Amino acid sequence: MGMASFALGCPTPAGWLAIALGDLDATMRDHLHCERKAVASALSLIHQYPERTELVRALSRLAHEESRHVMQVATRLRRRGVVLTPDRGDLYAQRLRQRVRKGEPARQLDLLLCAALIEARSAERLGLLAGALPEPALATFYAELAASEEGHRELFFALARPLVDEPSLRMRLDEWISTEAAIVRALPVEARIH
């Protein structure tokens, strides 16, 4: 990967990978829901900020990619004979969303930075899976997804950038990085992507 726009505030807890691989079916069911929610939140941003032509263009494309990820994970679940279960909810995303400020442009800035952080964490974890999965085809699939989510992280960051001046952007980004890291450290380590 090239130079990333920012680094996560902490790595995923060391025990996560073994737990995620230990119940890969559960991890992949959660993963499908993550991709599904990524489509929904991209479309929701288009709904909320229709006047930003560049955002509409970029996020409609992103939603298309995320929906392809949903299809790809669904295909692999089906091949594995795994039936999808209802979404167990997502404390990680809920806790992040609680920190989104009201009023513009603070709200839009927070939504986009928060999305960039979620993409960064997803890319990190999908990359960890890619590096450890014994089945080569599945490892390759996860490596491709990790690269895609890495691109999304840069896209959300680029969309956030013009909203405020550079020092304000960096200050708020640092706050989001600390917040995200604190949330990750507080959550139980489970067989799920978030």
Ligand SMILES: [Fe+2]
């Ligand atoms: Fe995705």
Ligand SMILES: [Fe+2]
């Ligand atoms: Fe993504």
